[in-house]
Amino acid sequence: xxxxxxxxxxxxxxxxxxxxxxxxxxxxxxxxxxxxxxxxxxxxxxxxxxxxxxxxxxxxxxxxxxxxxxxxxxxxxxxxxxxxxxxxxxxxxxxxxxxxxxxxxxxxxxxxxxxxxxxxxxxxxxxxxxxxxxxxxxxxxxxxxxxxxxxxxxxxxxxxxxxxxxxxxxxxxxxx
Amino acid sequence: xxxxxxxxxxxxxxxxxxxxxxxxxxxxxxxxxxxxxxxxxxxxxxxxxxxxxxxxxxxxxxxxxxxxxxxxxxxxxxxxxxxxxxxxxxxxxxxxxxxxxxxxxxxxxxxxxxxxxxxxxxxxxxxxxxxxxxxxxxxxxxxxxxxxxxxxxxxxxxxxxxxxxxxxxxxxxxxxxxxxxxxxxxxxxxxxxxxxxxxxxxxxxxxxxxxxxxxxxxxxxxxxxxxxxxxxxxxxxxxxxxxxxxxxxxxxxxxxxxxxxxxxxxxxxxx
Numbered sequence: 001x002x003x004x005x006x007x008x009x010x011x012x013x014x015x016x017x018x019x020x021x022x023x024x025x026x027x028x029x030x031x032x033x034x035x036x037x038x039x040x041x042x043x044x045x046x047x048x049x050x051x052x053x054x055x056x057x058x059x060x061x062x063x064x065x066x067x068x069x070x071x072x073x074x075x076x077x078x079x080x081x082x083x084x085x086x087x088x089x090x091x092x093x094x095x096x097x098x099x100x101x102x103x104x105x106x107x108x109x110x111x112x113x114x115x116x117x118x119x120x121x122x123x124x125x126x127x128x129x130x131x132x133x134x135x136x137x138x139x140x141x142x143x144x145x146x147x148x149x150x151x152x153x154x155x156x157x158x159x160x161x162x163x164x165x166x167x168x169x170x171x172x173x174x175x176x
Numbered sequence: 177x178x179x180x181x182x183x184x185x186x187x188x189x190x191x192x193x194x195x196x197x198x199x200x201x202x203x204x205x206x207x208x209x210x211x212x213x214x215x216x217x218x219x220x221x222x223x224x225x226x227x228x229x230x231x232x233x234x235x236x237x238x239x240x241x242x243x244x245x246x247x248x249x250x251x252x253x254x255x256x257x258x259x260x261x262x263x264x265x266x267x268x269x270x271x272x273x274x275x276x277x278x279x280x281x282x283x284x285x286x287x288x289x290x291x292x293x294x295x296x297x298x299x300x301x302x303x304x305x306x307x308x309x310x311x312x313x314x315x316x317x318x319x320x321x322x323x324x325x326x327x328x329x330x331x332x333x334x335x336x337x338x339x340x341x342x343x344x345x346x347x348x349x350x351x352x353x354x355x356x357x358x359x360x361x362x363x364x365x366x367x368x369x370x371x372x373x374x375x376x377x378x379x380x381x382x383x384x385x386x387x388x389x390x391x392x393x394x395x396x397x398x399x400x401x402x403x404x405x406x407x408x409x410x411x412x413x414x415x416x417x418x419x420x421x422x423x424x425x426x427x428x429x430x431x432x433x434x435x436x437x438x439x440x441x442x443x444x445x446x447x
Contacts, residue, residue: 003367005235008234009230012232012233013232026243029246030246033250042311045309111229128191129223130226132364135193137316151184153187153191154187157219158183160226161218
C-alpha cells in the first residue's frame with residue numbers, strides 16, 4: 001500500500017497523536033473513495049489525496065486548534081507577508097559547515113526541532129523534503145500560491161536552524 | 177549576480193526548483209562567494225537531514241488491515257448496487273473510484289476483484305495508474321525548466337550517480353541514433369518507490385524514461401497514447417521501464433528498444 005505510509009507519516013506529524021492520525025488516514029481514504037469522481041484523470045493523484053488528508057486535518061479538533069496557531073503565526077509575519085522576525089528568511093548563518101553538520105547529525109535534536117515548528121512550517125517542509133514534492137505540487141496540496149510555498153520553506157528552514165542552535169530560547173519564541 | 181543569493185533562491189537551488197537562467201547566475205556567484213557557498217551547503221545538509229528525520233512514523237498492521245477492509249467493503253457495496261440494476265454514470269464513477277483506490281492501495285482486496293475482473297483488466301488498469309503518475313512527472317519536468325540532478329551525456333557518469341540511491345542497477349545503451357542524446361538523470365519516486373528518471377532528447381523532443389525495480393508479474397504494456405503523449409515500455413526479470421514523450425512513436429520505441437537491449441543483450445520483441 002505505497003501511499004499509506006506517507007499519508008500516515010504526515011498525519012502523525014500534524015496531529016501528534018497516533019489515534020488521531022489513524023482516524024485521519026481512515027477518513028482520508030473514505031473521502032477519496034466517495035469523491036473519486038472529482039479526481040481529474042491525468043492530474044496528480046498523490047497531490048489530490050494529500051490535499052484531502054490536509055483538509056481533513058484542518059477540520060479535525062487538533063487541526064482547528066492548530067489553525068488558531070496559524071493565525072497567530074501569520075500575524076507575526078505581518079499582513080503584508082513581511083518575514084517573521086523570529087525566522088528572518090535572509091538570516092545570515094554564522095555557523096561553519098562543520099558545525100552545521102554536527103548539529104544536523106543529532107537526529108533526536110532535529111526531530112525535537114521539527115516538533116516545535118508551527119503546522120504551516122512543518123507541513124511544507126515535510127511535503128518538500130520527505131515527500132519530494134515539487135513547489136507546484138505543494139501549492140496544490142496546501143492550496144496556496146507558489147510564492148507562499150517558497151516563503152514558508154525559507155522560514156521553515158530558518159526556524160529549524162535557529163531551533164538547532166538555541167533549542168530552549170527558540171522554542172519559547174515559537175509558542176509566544 | 178553581485179548581490180548575495182537570497183534565502184528563497186538558496187532553497188530553490190537545493191530543491192532543484194531554480195529556473196535555468198537564474199541557475200547560471202547563481203552558479204557564477206557561488207564560484208566567487210564563500211559565504212553563499214557555505215549557505216547553500218548548509219541548506220543542502222539541512223534538507224538531507226530533514227528528509228531522514230521526517231520519515232519517522234510507520235502505520236501499524238492494524239491500520240493497514242482496517243484501510244484494506246474499508247476499500248473492500250466499498251468495492252463490494254458498489255458491486256451490490258450494480259447488481260440491483262442501477263447503471264448511472266455516478267455508479268460507474270464510484271466503481272471507478274473503488275477500483276482506483278484498490279489499485280493505488282495495491283492491497284490484498286485485489287483477490288476479490290479477480291472474481292469479476294480478469295487479470296488482464298486489472299493489470300491494464302494498474303499500468304494506466306502508473307502511466308498517469310509518470311506522465312505527471314514528465315510534464316512537471318518539462319514545465320520546471322530546471323536542470324536534472326546529474327547533467328551528463330556520458331552513460332559512465334549517469335549510471336554510477338545512482339549508486340547508493342537505488343536498490344537496483346541498470347545499463348544504458350552505448351550507441352544512440354545521431355539526433356538522440358542522453359541529457360542527464362534524476363532520482364524520483366513512483367508510487368513511493370525510488371526510481372531512475374533518465375532524460376533523453378530526440379531532436380527537440382524531450383523523453384522521460386522511468387526505470388523501477390520490478391515488483392509485479394504483469395507484462396509491460398504495448399505502446400499507447402495518453403493526453404497526446406506517447407508511452408512505451410518494457411520489463412526484464414528485475415526491472416520495469418516506461419518512456420513518455422511527444423516524439424514520433426516509432427522513434428520512442430526505437431530508444432526503448434535500445435535501452436532494453438542494454439539490459440539483456442537481446443532485441444525487444446515487436447508488439
